[in-house]
Amino acid sequence: MKKSILVIAIALFSSIVIAQAKTTVEIPKKVSEAFSAKYPSAEIKKWKTAKGDYVAEFNLEKKKFLAHYSAGGEWIKTESKIKLSNNLPDAVKEGLHKSEYASWYINEIKQVEKPGHNIYTIHVHDGNKLSADHHDALKTDFLLSFNDTGELIKKQRLH
Numbered sequence: 001m002k003k004s005i006l007v008i009a010i011a012l013f014s015s016i017v018i019a020q021a022k023t024t025v026e027i028p029k030k031v032s033e034a035f036s037a038k039y040p041s042a043e044i045k046k047w048k049t050a051k052g053d054y055v056a057e058f059n060l061e062k063k064k065f066l067a068h069y070s071a072g073g074e075w076i077k078t079e080s081k082i083k084l085s086n087n088l089p090d091a092v093k094e095g096l097h098k099s100e101y102a103s104w105y106i107n108e109i110k111q112v113e114k115p116g117h118n119i120y121t122i123h124v125h126d127g128n129k130l131s132a133d134h135h136d137a138l139k140t141d142f143l144l145s146f147n148d149t150g151e152l153i154k155k156q157r158l159h
Contacts, residue, residue, distance in 0.1 A: 025049055030073030038075060039067065078113045082120075087111070092120045095150030101142065119153070120146045 025047045031054045035042075042058040042065075049055065053068045053076060068076040082088060084106060096102060104124040112119040127139040141158035 027054060028071055031069045034069055034073040034075060080111050082109050082111050084109060091150035092146045095146050099152055118148050
């Protein structure tokens, strides 16, 4: 009896895992055409859906990107990680250096390209200002958003 319950449980679990592994995202033709027109030489890694959008994870010129499209094929935004040293515009660097977060540790920077403008999100934390005994317990994280002109347009506390 115990063996048959175990065999049935394994069979059910296996079929669920196999069904999940075969799940693929159906990309509407308008979405794939819009993506190909905007990024003709991109190497698509995978497609996924997020909050009703179709998201292409792709490489272009040895850099990783995420492009978001509506179901109708309208391009919404493209995100990529960038480095402070050579990809962040001077106006945004100056905006960060003039802010109260100038001496905070920069964890990550993303460029979010949207129709007509860019937003630069900078994940900062004050862990470098704390002692080694209290680093993780008291660390404060913020996600700062700057526009193209270096203006801090949004700050969101993460921890």
